[in-house]
């Protein structure tokens with residue numbers, strides 16, 4: 705198996721993966737989405753809620769706020785021997801305010817400087833004049849299998865690596881494929897009077913070009929053992945850490961199967 709990075713930053717990682725079966729790539733996708741743990745608010749202790757929103761609705765809203773996560777520093781729920789929550793398995797965040805004002809995710813005060821909302825601008829509750837909210841929220845590690853709030857990605861998808869073949873004997877250089885392609889894959893070189901594939905990896909395999917070609921000169925296929933994989937993080941973990949953690953989980957699963965055998 706070969707992995708080659710196409711692009712990466714703190715939010716998104718795109719790579720080519722080659723020499724693998726689709727089942728393995730799909731297993732990796734599913735692990736990335738629902739088995740890599742992140743932090744999310746799991747319990748909320750309301751000391752005061754005079755806002756026009758039920759406790760449950762505000763607690764749910766708090767749960768959906770992505771939090772920066774340090775997987776090394778926090779013990780997963782269920783692996784901690786405290787039985788409830790403690791400083792090893794939990795991070796406390798407090799929210800307090802009096803209206804008229806809107807409380808945002810940035811108003812959450814964390815007991816751990818490494819754990820904070822990914823964005824400060826998520827509106828949580830609008831307080832009318834004199835209304836007060838005071839609460840303590842407990843964030844814990846969990847996975848997307850339990851609840852979507854623990855999914856570390858906003859997008860995780862792959863596509864077969866595209867392969868475009870132009871039969872030069874049939875092509876009459878009309879340029880129609882370059883006009884019709886919605887992804888800018890082709891360039892029609894008017895000087896050379898020739899069609900060129902200039903951005904192959906951007907092809908979505910919609911096959912518009914091959915259907916519209918008057919001479920049936922284009923064949924679009926997806927390779928069966930090469931893929932383009934995209935991971936977009938919600939900001940809780942860097943995308944490369946999501947990928948390496950998912951690979952570790954996949955490896956552990958494979959080892960378990962070998963042990964059973």
Ligand code: SF4
Nearest residue numbers: 875876878879881917
């Ligand atoms: S549409 Fe067909 S004939 Fe026209 S340039 Fe493209 S490949 Fe050639």
Ligand code: SF4
Nearest residue numbers: 885907908910911913
């Ligand atoms: S299959 Fe679709 S995206 Fe790909 S080159 Fe043809 S028209 Fe463009």
Ligand SMILES: [Zn+2]
Nearest residue numbers: 784786790793
């Ligand atoms: Zn604990």
